[in-house]
Amino acid sequence: GAGVSQSPRYKVAKRGQDVALRCDPISGHVSLFWYQQALGQGPEFLTYFQNEAQLDKSGLPSDRFFAERPEGSVSTLKIQRTQQEDSAVYLCASSLSEVGQTAFFGQGTRLTVV
Amino acid sequence: AQKITQTQPGMFVQEKEAVTLDCTYDTSDQSYGLFWYKQPSSGEMIFLIYQGSYDEQNATEGRYSLNFQKARKSANLVISASQLGDSAMYFCAMREARDDKIIFGKGTRLHILP
Numbered sequence: 001g002a003g004v005s006q007s008p009r010y011k012v013a014k015r016g017q018d019v020a021l022r023c024d025p026i027s028g029h030v031s032l033f034w035y036q037q038a039l040g041q042g043p044e045f046l047t048y049f050q051n052e053a054q055l056d057k058s059g060l061p062s063d064r065f066f067a068e069r070p071e072g073s074v075s076t077l078k079i080q081r082t083q084q085e086d087s088a089v090y091l092c093a094s095s096l097s098e099v100g101q102t103a104f105f106g107q108g109t110r111l112t113v114v
Numbered sequence: 115a116q117k118i119t120q121t122q123p124g125m126f127v128q129e130k131e132a133v134t135l136d137c138t139y140d141t142s143d144q145s146y147g148l149f150w151y152k153q154p155s156s157g158e159m160i161f162l163i164y165q166g167s168y169d170e171q172n173a174t175e176g177r178y179s180l181n182f183q184k185a186r187k188s189a190n191l192v193i194s195a196s197q198l199g200d201s202a203m204y205f206c207a208m209r210e211a212r213d214d215k216i217i218f219g220k221g222t223r224l225h226i227l228p
Contacts, residue, residue: 033216042120042205042218043159056215091159099147099211100166105159 002026006092006106013082013113021077021109025094032075033103034067035091043091049075050097082113117141118206118219126225127196134181135191135222137206143167145211148189150180153221154202162204165189201226 005024013019025032030050035043036059045059051072060067064082069075079086089110093103119138127133139148150162165173165180173180181190193200206219
């Protein structure tokens with residue numbers, strides 16, 4: 001596709017359930033970013049890939065959060081044993097890997113933990 | 115310490131007036147890029163404008179311009195002739211060459227009044 005695609009768009013999970021969020025970046029984009037955005041706040045950095053290498057995971061809030069990009073294309077963000085504070089919109093973005101390159105965002109996945 | 119600071123949580127502006135959204139940043143890198151994004155209530159993240167740290171001219175894109183003052187580490191967004199459709203959240207972001215990840219500010223909610 002032409003843009004960044006995220007699925008599902010909406011996810012309701014019961015507390016304690018595991019969830020997996022998918023991101024399909026723009027073809028050829030080396031860099032892939034995951035962000036968490038609470039209501040009315042700015043996107044908070046979670047993790048960053050360059051191809052299949054996870055170069056920075058300093059923003060992952062706990063060891064319940066795990067991200068992978070095994071073939072350097074599609075990425076999955078997994079949250080184990082979800083908690084209410086995990087409720088947020090999870091945004092994925094991709095770009096070419098240079099400081100001047102714009103990151104293009106997907107529509108996000110809205111996760112609600114009940 | 116915050117890398118990107120947006121000091122205006124909300125702004126109200128009359129339609130057709132110009133508006134300036136403030137952004138200051140903190141980096142020790144010589145090479146970095148600054149971005150502005152718009153996020154309407156629909157939630158999509160729309161790229162508006164980019165300024166490179168080595169660019170001598172202020173960036174312009176249609177009604178958007180970036181007032182880049184490198185010594186002050188500020189990168190304010192100026193929207194000329196505001197329109198009702200400009201009502202949205204606006205985020206300033208920075209990408210440093212040394213680690214390549216993109217960091218966002220907390221945003222400014224802009225309301226355009228008819």
